[in-house]
Amino acid sequence: MQDFIYFDSKNPHCKSPFGSVEQDKEMTFRIFAKDGVFVQNVELQIFEDGKDTPYVFPMSFSCKRGDESEFFTKLSIVKVGLYWYRFVFRTEQGDVYKDNDGRLYQFTVYKKGYKTPDWAKGGVIYHIFVDRFNKGKDDKAVFDKNGVLKEWGEEVTIVDPDGVFRANDFYGGNLQGIIDKLDYLKGLGVTLLYLSPIFKSSSNHRYDTGDYEKIDPLLGDEEKFAELIAKAQSKGMGIMLDGVFNHTGADSKYFNKFGNYPTLGAYQSKESEYYDWYDFYKFPDDYHCWWGITVTPTISQRAQSFRDMIAGEDGIIKKWTKLGVKGWRLDVVDELREDFVKDIRKTVKGCDNDAVLIGEVWEDASNKIAYSYRRHYFQGEELDGVMNYPFKEATLAYALGGDVKNFIDTVMTIVENYPRQSLDVTMNLIDSHDTARALSVLSGVDMAGTDKAFRRDFRMNGDLYALAKKRLKLASALQFILPGIPSIFYGDERGMQGYEDPLCRRTIDWSGCDEEIFAHYKKLGSIRKKYGAQMRGETYFEWQDGLLILCRKSGKKIIKAVANNTDSAKTFYCENVKMELLSQEDVKTNTFELRPCEVKIFLVNI
Secondary structure (H helix, E strand, C coil): CCCHHHHHCCCCCECCCCCCCCCCCCEEEEEEEECCCCCCEEEEEEEEEECCCCCCEEEEEEECCCCCEEEEEEEECCCCCEEEEEEEECCCCCEEEEECCEEEEEEEEEEECCCHEEEEEHHHHHHHHHHCCCCCCCCCCCCCCCCCCCCCCCCCCCCCCHHHCCCEEECCCCCCHHHHHHHHHHHCCCCCEECCCCCCECCCCCCCEEEEEEECCCEEEEEEEHHHHHHHHHHHEEEEEECCCCCCCCCCCCCCCCCCCCCCCCCCCCCCCCHEEEEECCCEEEECCHHHHHHHEEEEECCCHHHHHCCCCCCCCHHHHHHCCCHHHHHHHHHHHHHHHHHHHHHHHHCCCCCEEEEECCCCCCEEEEECEEECCCCCCCCCCEEHHHHHHHHHHHHHCCCCCHHHHHHHHHHCCCCCHHHCCCCEECCCCCCHHHHHHHCCCCCCCCCCCHHHCCCCCCHHHHHHHHHHHHHHHHHHHCCCEEEEEECHHHHHCCCCCCCCCCCCCCCCCHHHHHHHHHEEEHHHHHHHHHHHEEEEEEEEEEEEEEEEECCCCEEEEEEEEECCCEEEECCCCECCCCCCCCCCCCEEECCCEEEEEEECCC
C-alpha cells in the first residue's frame, strides 16, 4: 500500500535541510501521494530517541503535480538529541505508514554554535605506528624494556617460544625518526600526523600506558617531542595523540603489578591512592580488564580522581595540548562514560579551540548503542569526528567487485546521519594498526583456515600483486575524494603488505618501495591540497553504465571520481571536463574509456 507514496529523505526537496540540523532551525518536510487513493489527512510523527509517544505535525496540502498531490509541513526542534520519524496517511482504506523500509527515518538536532576545526578539513592524515616508522639518531632514546630490541627489517614476532604473544619485540622507531621524515610527509600532502601511543609503557604498541606524564624513553623525551611539534608546525602539519583513557597497563605506576615503579600501586595494596581506579572481583589477582586481557586493567566508571588527572585543571590533556598538540584520538571511546567525553572536550577546547577531537567508533556513530546505552557523539558537546569504518568497509568491498548501490547507500547513510561539520573531520581509513593492510585485503585471497605463520610468510607477486595494486589505487582515490579526511596508514603509500596484528605493523623498508603506488599517493595529496574547497563541498553520486561516479561540488567546479570495478572496459561521458587530475592531462573530449579496475578523477567546470 506504500507504493502510492513517495518520500526520499536524501532528496532535499523532500526534507530540507538535508540530514542533521542545528537546534531551533526550521525544517521543511514534503511527501507525495499518487492519485487513486482518497487521502483524508497526512501527519508527520517524530519520536524523540527512547520515547514511544511521538510529536505529531499535521501536513497541509500544497499543490498537485500531474497525478501526484504534495503535502508539506514546517517545524523546528529546540531540544538537542537524536530523533526518528515516519508519516501516516489517513485514507478511506485505513491508515498507511510510510517509513524507511520497515525502519524509522532519523536525524540529529545538534547544539546551536557547534563547530569543528576548519584547518583540518580538506587535509590528509598520516597514521604512524611509532616503533615501526623510522629510527632516527637520538642518544637520549634508550631501550629499557623487558623484551628484545630487533634489527630494523627483522620479521615481527607472532608468538614467544612459550606460546604467549607479549608484543615486546621492539625496533626503535622514535620521534627523531619522524622529524627526519617531515619533508617526505609534506610531499604526500600530509596536514595531521596521528601517532600511536607515545607515553611510557611496557609494550611496543603502548596501549597499556605506564605513565601518562612521560614520553616513552625508547621514543625520546619531552624536549624531543616539543621539537617534533614545532618542526611539524613549520611545515604545515599538526600532531594528534592517541588518548588511551579506558584502561592502563598492569605494568604502570598506577597498578604496578610487577613492582617496576616506585609508587604503591592498586595491585599492591588497598591503601594505594590508585586502588579505587580499578574494579577488583577478588583482590589482587581477579580484576576487571579490557576484553579479559590482564595486562590492561580497566578504569572504574566511578574513578573520579582518574578523570580529574586526565581532564582536570592540571591534567594530562592540558599538559600535552598546551605543549602544542593539535588533536586527540580517543581509543575505544564507546567504553568511556559520556560525561567523561564531554569533560575531555571541554578541556581540549579550553586549551585550544582549534584542536580536533576524534573518537574510535567502528559503526555508524550517530546511533551507536554500546553496553545497552545509546552513545551521543555529534550533538555539540562531545566529539568533532570519528574513525570512519563504514566508509572503509564499503570502499574495500567495492574495490573487490562489490555492488555500486551498496557502496552509495552506505556512504549516503553516513552523509545523511552525521552533521556536516562532523562529517568533514571524520577520519577516512582503508586500514589501520587494528586491521589487515589494504593491499593484502585487495588481493582477494581467502585466508580463512590458514594459521598466522602462513599469513606472516605470504607475499603477493606477479599477476596477483598487479591486481591488488590496481584495486588499491581505485580504493585510495575514493578514500581521498569522499567527505572527511583521508588517513594513510604508514607504509601503504609504499606498497606494504600484511594481515592482522602484528603482521600489519612491520617496519618500513626505506631502501625501496613500489614507485607507482608512491606516485599515486603523491598525486592524491596534491589534488586534496589544490581542490580543498571541493573536498568540503556537496557530495552526490551519478549513474552511468554501472560506473561509480562520486561527485564533490563547490562553486563553479566539480570533482568527479569515476571508478570501474568490473572485468570489462566501460565508457564514461561527461561535458565540460577541463582536466583528468591523476594524469594532469587537459582533455578535449567528452568520452572516456575506463579499463577494468581503473579510476579517473575529473575536474569539471559548470
